[in-house]
Amino acid sequence: MKRLFCFLSVLVFISNFSYSQEQNINKESYKYNIENNGNATVAFSRSFNASQWQQLQNYLNNQALMKSYLERIYPNRFLDDFKFENNDADRTCNISFNVYGYCDVDKKGKWMIKTGLKNPEITQLSDSKNEYMIVYMNPMLNTQQTHVFKFPSKAKNIKIEKDAFDYSYFEFEMPSSSFINSIFLWTGLILICIGAALFIRLFLRQKQKKSINSI
Amino acid sequence: MSGSNFLKIFKNQFFVPLIIILAGIIFIIVHLIKANNSSVEVKIDKNPIIMPAAYNVYCNSNVLGGKYYLFKSKITNNGNSVLENVIVKYNVPGYIDWTELSTIGKLMPGQSVVVSCYPKFDKKITKNTTESVETANITISWDGAKPSDIIEEDFSFKILGVNSFAYTSIPAEEIIGPSDRFDNKELLACFVTPNDPVVKNYTQTIQSKLLKGEEASVSNSPDEVLRVLLGVYEMTRLSGMVYSGTKGLPQSLDDVSTPIQHIRLPRELITNNTGLCIELSLLYCSILSNMGLNPVVFFTPGHAFPGIRLNDGSYCAIEATGIGGEGLESVMGAEDAFNVGSQELKEFIAQFSSGNQEYSLIDIHYLNQAGITGMELEDNEYLNKKTDEITANLTDSPNSNNNGSGGGNNYTNSKASTRFPGSFSFNIPANWLTYYNPNPNVPIAKAVIDSPDHYAAINVYDIPANSPQNAMNILVQELSKIGISFEYNSNGQNIEAFSYPNNFKWNGKIGKIQGGYRVIIVGAFSSYYNSYYETISKIFNSIK
Numbered sequence: 001m002k003r004l005f006c007f008l009s010v011l012v013f014i015s016n017f018s019y020s021q022e023q024n025i026n027k028e029s030y031k032y033n034i035e036n037n038g039n040a041t042v043a044f045s046r047s048f049n050a051s052q053w054q055q056l057q058n059y060l061n062n063q064a065l066m067k068s069y070l071e072r073i074y075p076n077r078f079l080d081d082f083k084f085e086n087n088d089a090d091r092t093c094n095i096s097f098n099v100y101g102y103c104d105v106d107k108k109g110k111w112m113i114k115t116g117l118k119n120p121e122i123t124q125l126s127d128s129k130n131e132y133m134i135v136y137m138n139p140m141l142n143t144q145q146t147h148v149f150k151f152p153s154k155a156k157n158i159k160i161e162k163d164a165f166d167y168s169y170f171e172f173e174m175p176s177s178s179f180i181n182s183i184f185l186w187t188g189l190i191l192i193c194i195g196a197a198l199f200i201r202l203f204l205r206q207k208q209k210k211s212i213n214s215i
Numbered sequence: 216m217s218g219s220n221f222l223k224i225f226k227n228q229f230f231v232p233l234i235i236i237l238a239g240i241i242f243i244i245v246h247l248i249k250a251n252n253s254s255v256e257v258k259i260d261k262n263p264i265i266m267p268a269a270y271n272v273y274c275n276s277n278v279l280g281g282k283y284y285l286f287k288s289k290i291t292n293n294g295n296s297v298l299e300n301v302i303v304k305y306n307v308p309g310y311i312d313w314t315e316l317s318t319i320g321k322l323m324p325g326q327s328v329v330v331s332c333y334p335k336f337d338k339k340i341t342k343n344t345t346e347s348v349e350t351a352n353i354t355i356s357w358d359g360a361k362p363s364d365i366i367e368e369d370f371s372f373k374i375l376g377v378n379s380f381a382y383t384s385i386p387a388e389e390i391i392g393p394s395d396r397f398d399n400k401e402l403l404a405c406f407v408t409p410n411d412p413v414v415k416n417y418t419q420t421i422q423s424k425l426l427k428g429e430e431a432s433v434s435n436s437p438d439e440v441l442r443v444l445l446g447v448y449e450m451t452r453l454s455g456m457v458y459s460g461t462k463g464l465p466q467s468l469d470d471v472s473t474p475i476q477h478i479r480l481p482r483e484l485i486t487n488n489t490g491l492c493i494e495l496s497l498l499y500c501s502i503l504s505n506m507g508l509n510p511v512v513f514f515t516p517g518h519a520f521p522g523i524r525l526n527d528g529s530y531c532a533i534e535a536t537g538i539g540g541e542g543l544e545s546v547m548g549a550e551d552a553f554n555v556g557s558q559e560l561k562e563f564i565a566q567f568s569s570g571n572q573e574y575s576l577i578d579i580h581y582l583n584q585a586g587i588t589g590m591e592l593e594d595n596e597y598l599n600k601k602t603d604e605i606t607a608n609l610t611d612s613p614n615s616n617n618n619g620s621g622g623g624n625n626y627t628n629s630k631a632s633t634r635f636p637g638s639f640s641f642n643i644p645a646n647w648l649t650y651y652n653p654n655p656n657v658p659i660a661k662a663v664i665d666s667p668d669h670y671a672a673i674n675v676y677d678i679p680a681n682s683p684q685n686a687m688n689i690l691v692q693e694l695s696k697i698g699i700s701f702e703y704n705s706n707g708q709n710i711e712a713f714s715y716p717n718n719f720k721w722n723g724k725i726g727k728i729q730g731g732y733r734v735i736i737v738g739a740f741s742s743y744y745n746s747y748y749e750t751i752s753k754i755f756n757s758i759k
Contacts, residue, residue, distance in 0.1 A: 036325075037323070037325045037326045037327060038326045038327055038328060039327060055570075064391065065391055065392075068389065068391055068395075072282075072398075073280065074280070075279070075280050075281055075282040075284070076276070076280070076281035076282075076284055076287050076329065076331040077287075077329055078258065078260070078287075078289045078327075078329060100289050100291075100327045100329060101289060101290075101327045101328040101329030103328075104328065105319045105320055105321065105322065105328055106318075106319075106320060107300075107318045107319075107320050108320050109299075109319075109320030109321035110320070165277075174323070176297050176321055176323055182246065184242045184243070184245045184246035185242070185243060185246040187239070187242045188238075188239040188240065188241070188242030188243035188244075188245075188246060189239065189243070190239070191235050191236070191238050191239030191242060192235075192236050192239035192240065192243075193239075194232075194235055194239075195232040195233065195234075195235030195236030195237075195238075195239060196232070196236060197232075198231065198232035198235065199229060199232035199233070199236070202228045202229055202232065203229075206228070
């Protein structure tokens with residue numbers, strides 16, 4: 001994830017190499033919509049000043065180049081479904097794409113998402129218990145980045161842990177769909193029980209009728 | 216069955232419960248069929264080239280976002296049941312025993328996970344001096360998997376020799392700009408070996424004999440840093456080190472087409488007293504890093520030169536190849552080399568600032584911190600003794616040019632263009648490197664002449680044939696044996712051609728020589744053909 005942090009900021013940084021000191025703080029927004037199947041849709045958004053917008057035209061209007069950059073930012077993932085939208089009037093760039101296997105799964109079946117950051121400021125958003133936000137300032141690129149992680153509604157026990165190198169990661173549990181998988185089994189068993197109960201009831205009633213008739 | 220019998224059964228009170236029981240049994244059968252229907256889809260993306268010099272990098276998943284994997288696999292559960300304890304294992308026979316990469320506790324229907332492999336090669340891989348093709352085997356199994364369910368995949372990849380460096384691992388069709396052609400350039404930091412005992416010995420000689428003590432890393436004074444930089448240059452010049460080329464040929468590996476350069480280690484430069492621009496830059500980096508300074512290498516089209524990042528964020532640079540050699544026209548003094556380096560640095564900053572991707576740099580200590588470290592080298596008594604012998608006799612070169620008149624890049628063009636030997640021949644541009652009999656698998660290949668940046672080349676084939684058509688047929692046949700598809704059109708003596716998968720566009724001529732025909736073709740990577748058009752035309756017109 002950390003690599004994505006630098007994406008367009010690097011381009012802006014390169015294009016402003018000689019006078020980067022004059023730049024105001026740039027702001028970037030990232031949203032990670034994590035799906036039930038462990039994939040994620042990543043949405044990136046950023047506005048530029050007039051000068052930056054002009055200088056980045058060669059990159060922003062070349063979707064193949066942008067796709068190639070994104071794939072190299074996530075070298076050990078599989079990406080697809082790229083969408084690029086540039087708003088010239090607002091000088092805003094919106095990119096979204098799908099990341100397969102965004103969540104790692106450990107031996108115990110717990111799901112993990114690495115932040116790639118040491119001791120980041122993580123805030124749980126008040127309006128939804130399954131949304132977390134990281135605000136990260138990259139001083140080298142003079143960029144403030146806001147990352148919002150939207151976990152699946154089924155996700156439980158979302159915790160923030162640290163790995164052996166002190167990098168923070170999200171850990172959470174996802175209920176396995178074993179009940180849904182065995183719906184046919186349970187339906188079958190219930191139907192057999194109902195059928196058997198009806199059969200026994202009818203059998204007993206018939207037996208009772210016969211004994212009354214014989215009296 | 217008659218209608219009255221059917222009605223009798225229908226009216227039978229036991230019919231309904233029996234139907235319900237039957238439906239229940241059907242549901243259970245469907246469940247059992249579904250439970251046994253496990254379907255796992257695997258997609259593997261491999262790295263076709265492993266460079267032994269970077270063995271410390273491949274095992275580190277944190278380096279540059281996990282860029283240097285052996286393979287990455289996307290595993291998707293397309294079945295209807297949860298797979299438990301999915302285990303991914305791999306091996307590379309002769310290098311890595313069966314190793315468990317990952318155990319995935321639960322893989323739910325529809326879920327994908329990505330497992331990447333960062334292999335821990337043994338240090339002995341750095342003993343490889345030649346390249347070899349190896350196979351990686353992968354197995355994926357899970358609890359309750361039948362033998363027929365277990366997934367077995369394999370792929371082949373190349374392990375290069377320890378001195379070989381592949382500039383990119385990006386497939387040819389995915390390459391967009393110059394930066395993609397040098398996508399592996401960060402791995403050059405693996406050739407920077409400040410802890411090599413031979414380099415340490417050489418550095419100490421510079422510090423004691425030439426500089427008579429230095430405190431650049433302590434004082435951080437720009438003057439002192441400059442004195443050290445000039446001292447390193449003087450050491451290479453006075454020890455008689457010369458500029459010389461080494462093997463570097465375009466190669467095709469699967470979808471990847473990359474220049475693979477033979478890079479001599481800093482210890483080999485010290486003891487053999489000769490080096491190419493990139494090799495000299497890496498030697499400087501090793502020495503400067505050992506001294507505690509922040510070395511960098513600047514890359515410009517077809518060239519590399521070393522420098523130092525100062526504490527205030529500014530840079531200084533020197534033209535390390537100014538040492539030239541007696542066979543070249545002049546040898547620059549240290550100040551001239553610094554002046555040339557400063558001019559090159561100025562040009563570099565201007566181009567880099569404008570976003571020109573052909574200009575880039577690597578900061579060795581930054582890369583070291585990111586996990587790209589130099590290879591470990593053992594002490595070698597013979598090399599140390601040789602280093603002592605070389606540094607014991609520091610003498611001023613008779614060709615040394617210390618008059619301060621140097622400047623610009625004239626020295627790189629000081630080698631005049633020459634004519635290729637033979638009756639049917641052509642002019643070789645200055646600074647292009649000639650390799651005779653470049654490929655033992657293609658005996659008709661007489662020579663390859665490579666441009667300094669490896670984007671363009673001239674190929675010479677001497678073909679024993681009785682007609683030009685016969686010669687061309689033999690050429691196509693021979694190239695196909697090494698996996699190169701060569702498509703051509705001929706018009707009399709002239710040839711236009713395209714070769715795959717290296718994507719080279721060629722122009723050339725065929726001419727009679729003793730015992731057959733000679734085919735001379737000159738070309739460049741198709742994406743660079745236009746920028747080389749003028750050079751190619753000149754060479755083409757000189758074919759006589």
